[in-house]
Each structure stands twice: as structure tokens, then as C-alpha cells.
Amino acid sequence: MKYTAALLAAASVVYAQQQAGEWQQCGGIDWTGATTCVSGTVCTEYNDYYSQCVPGAASPPSSLPRLGGVNTAGYDFSVATDGSFNGTGVSPPAAQYTHFTGEGANLFRIPFAWQLMTPTLGGPINETWFSNFYDKTVQAALASSPNSYVIVDLHNYARWNGEIIAQGGPTNDQFASIWTQLAQKYGTNERIIFGIMNEPHDIPDVATWVDSVQYVVNAVRGAGSQNFLLLPGSSWASAQAFPTEAGPLLVKVTDPLGGTSKLIFDVHKYLDSDNSGTHPDCTTDNVDVLTTLVSFLQSNGNRQAILSETGGGNTASCESLLGNELAFVKSSFPTLAGFSVWAAGAFDTTYVLTVTPFANGTDQPLWTTAIQPNLP
Ligand SMILES: *[C@@H]1O[C@H](CO)[C@@H](O)[C@H](O)[C@H]1NC(C)=O
Numbered sequence: 283m284k285y286t287a288a289l290l291a292a293a294s295v296v297y298a299q300q301q302a303g304e305w306q307q308c309g310g311i312d313w314t315g316a317t318t319c320v321s322g323t324v325c326t327e328y329n330d331y332y333s334q335c336v337p338g339a340a341s342p343p344s345s346l347p348r349l350g351g352v353n354t355a356g357y358d359f360s361v362a363t364d365g366s367f368n369g370t371g372v373s374p375p376a377a378q379y380t381h382f383t384g385e386g387a388n389l390f391r392i393p394f395a396w397q398l399m400t401p402t403l404g405g406p407i408n409e410t411w412f413s414n415f416y417d418k419t420v421q422a423a424l425a426s427s428p429n430s431y432v433i434v435d436l437h438n439y440a441r442w443n444g445e446i447i448a449q450g451g452p453t454n455d456q457f458a459s460i461w462t463q464l465a466q467k468y469g470t471n472e473r474i475i476f477g478i479m480n481e482p483h484d485i486p487d488v489a490t491w492v493d494s495v496q497y498v499v500n501a502v503r504g505a506g507s508q509n510f511l512l513l514p515g516s517s518w519a520s521a522q523a524f525p526t527e528a529g530p531l532l533v534k535v536t537d538p539l540g541g542t543s544k545l546i547f548d549v550h551k552y553l554d555s556d557n558s559g560t561h562p563d564c565t566t567d568n569v570d571v572l573t574t575l576v577s578f579l580q581s582n583g584n585r586q587a588i589l590s591e592t593g594g595g596n597t598a599s600c601e602s603l604l605g606n607e608l609a610f611v612k613s614s615f616p617t618l619a620g621f622s623v624w625a626a627g628a629f630d631t632t633y634v635l636t637v638t639p640f641a642n643g644t645d646q647p648l649w650t651t652a653i654q655p656n657l658p
């Protein structure tokens with residue numbers, strides 16, 4: 283018996299050195315066969331017991347280009363910070379995408395209310411809304427330039443109707459459900475970045491939140507997603523809190539695709555007196571905060587972040603300070619992969635942080651002076 287077991291073990295060692303073919307098993311608990319895949323495929327984990335070589339996944343190692351652009355808001359209008367929502371959403375004007383790409387923008391963040399995408403928690407995507415509204419907007423943004431990237435942004439503050447994911451509210455499965463459905467729609471388009479969740483805040487247990495993030499990462503990969511993923515921390519995705527609060531835990535999140543180059547951190551930072559993004563005047567350029575963030579990312583595996591919300595009023599102070607900030611972001615590539623300013627889209631031209639172009643096609647002064655010069 284011992285002899286037979288030894289033979290079997292020896293045989294499996296030899297077999298493990300071969301590569302698994304397309305659609306063959308390449309891992310899982312008790313799996314003793316090949317764990318690497320033939321070229322052109324990638325070993326993709328579906329669950330603890332089964333991984334399979336999925337074709338097309340092993341495209342050349344991909345990395346993000348330098349990104350710069352704008353949030354086009356509207357489908358998030360009237361999502362409250364407690365994750366409740368009774369609205370209808372408003373479509374961002376499609377013409378803005380060619381307007382901004384014509385000036386060098388290549389990143390559009392498109393926020394949406396969880397309740398608009400899946401009217402029932404954990405239920406199916408509303409296909410009518412998706413095809414007539416959200417996806418139409420996403421396709422307009424993608425079509426505006428062959429180089430444009432879109433962040434699909436679930437804008438719900440880690441909450442559904444007042445309750446926090448996995449901490450009294452939705453289960454991790456319900457959270458993962460919307461993303462596995464979006465992975466089935468957008469999972470092979472590398473120009474679509476999944477913004478897993480906008481601005482988690484007042485999270486009782488940050489480690490539990492990071493477990494929810496890992497849960498979604500595993501789920502979208504299991505559903506075939508190869509997208510870059512934006513992982514949010516705590517305290518409203520604060521760039522300032524990141525190195526000491528969620529960052530040390532989020533850097534441990536793993537990617538079933540292997541490596542961490544597709545796990546990008548999502549950070550926000552405003553420039554007004556209370557960092558809320560509600561005042562027209564700016565009081566800081568955040569270069570100190572971003573310098574600390576960059577050194578944290580570099581000393582924790584050379585990771586990357588995107589400043590997916592920042593902005594200011596159309597005032598002299600913001601034109602100067604936002605310009606400094608975005609120049610710093612640009613010079614910190616690739617650690618800081620880029621930025622998207624808050625906000626254009628369905629906001630009118632009088633909103634305090636508006637960068638919505640005027641009806642005559644002219645840009646807001648903040649756009650022209652502080653943002654446009656720092657686009658890629
Ligand atoms: C939506 O309606 C519910 C129930 O009436 C209410 O508690 C909640 O505050 C409302 N949310 C918003 C964003 O208006």
C-alpha cells in the first residue's frame with residue numbers, strides 16, 4: 283500500500299508540472315493536477331473546490347494609462363448618505379463625453395443608485411433601466427474616444443436603506459449579487475473599471491468591511507471579470523485616513539487573477555475647510571495628504587490609487603489650489619493613476635462644484651484653469 287501511495291504521489295508531481303488546457307481544472311481543495319494553465323488562458327477560481335483555465339484572460343499584462351477626467355452625475359441624484367433612495371435618476375447628457383475627450387479627458391466616473399440598478403436588494407438588474415439608461419450612458423462614454431475609461435460607480439455609502447453591508451444590513455451575498463451581474467455584462471471590457479462602493483462611512487468594523495470587499499473581488503472574478511477594481515476604504519474613502527485606517531487591511535486583499543495590479547484603491551479628497559466638497563472656496567491643495575498616501579502605497583507593494591472625487595468651486599482659491607493638487611496627481615503617476623473631478627453630468631451650471639459646460643459650449647473657469655492643463 284505504501285508503495286502504491288508513493289507511486290501515486292510521484293505521478294501527481296509529474297502531472298502537476300504539466301499545464302492544464304483550456305477549460306480544464308487547475309486548482310481547488312484536494313486538487314493534485316496541474317495548477318498552471320496553457321498560454322492564452324488564466325487559472326480562475328470559482329470556489330474553494332474548483333478553478334478552471336479560462337481563455338482570453340492571459341492577455342498581455344495590463345496596466346492603466348495615466349487617467350484624468352470627470353464624474354458625470356445624475357443616476358445617483360437623491361441617494362442619501364444613509365443609502366436610501368426614492369428618486370428616479372437623471373441621465374447625464376451624452377454630448378459631454380465627446381466634449382471632454384476632445385479636450386484630453388479619458389476617465390468618466392458614472393455613479394448610480396443601487397436601488398435603480400436592482401430595485402430589490404439582491405435581486406436581478408432592471409434590464410429596462412439598464413439598457414435604456416445606464417448602459418446607454420456608459421456606451422456613449424466609451425464611444426467618445428478609443429482611449430476613454432469608465433468607472434461604474436455603485437454610489438451607496440456601503441448601505442441599502444440605512445443599513446450597512448454585513449454589519450446589520452445587506453449580506454455579502456446580496457452585495458456581491460449586483461457585481462456578479464455587472465461582471466456578466468462588462469467583465470471582459472478592460473476600459474470599464476468597477477467602483478465597488480462609493481464612500482463607506484461610519485463603519486463600525488473596518489476589518490469586516492474589508493472582508494466584504496474581498497468577498498466581492500472573489501465573486502466578480504468567479505463571474506469572469508477581468509476588470510480593474512476600485513477598492514474603497516472608510517471615512518468617506520478619505521485619502522487622508524487611508525494610510526492608517528483601511529489601507530493596512532485593504533493591501534491584503536487578494537485577486538484570484540493573481541497579483542494585485544488590478545486592485546486599485548479608491549480615494550477621495552476635497553479642498554474646502556471641512557473636506558466636504560460643499561463650499562465654493564478652497565483652503566488646501568492636499569499635497570501633504572497625497573504625499574503621505576503615495577509613500578504608503580509605494581512602501582506597501584507599490585500599489586496604485588485613483589482620486590475618483592475631488593473638486594472645488596469656480597473661485598480664485600480653487601482655481602489655484604485644485605491646479606496644484608492635480609499637477610501633483612499627474613506627477614505621481616503611476617502610484618496615483620489619475621483623477622476624476624466632481625462633477626459634471628446632469629448638474630446644472632450653478633451647482634457649487636459644477637464643471638458642467640455652459641449651453642454655448644464654453645467650459646467653467648475651474649475646468650479651463652485647473653483641470654484641463656492636468657489632463658493626460
Ligand atoms: C425615502 O423614503 C423613506 C421612507 O419614506 C425615508 O425614510 C427616506 O429618508 C427617504 N430617502 C430619501 C433619500 O429621500
Ligand SMILES: *[C@@H]1O[C@H](CO)[C@@H](O)[C@H](O)[C@H]1NC(C)=O
Pocket residue numbers: 401408409410411414
Ligand atoms: C425598471 O426601469 C424602468 C425604466 O426606468 C422603470 O420604469 C421601472 O419602474 C423599473 N422597474 C422597477 C421594478 O423599479
Ligand SMILES: *[C@@H]1O[C@H](CO)[C@@H](O)[C@H](O)[C@H]1NC(C)=O
Pocket residue numbers: 640641642643644
Ligand atoms: C458662454 O456662456 C457663458 C455663461 O453664460 C458666458 O459667461 C460666456 O461668456 C459665453 N461664451 C461665449 C463665447 O459666448
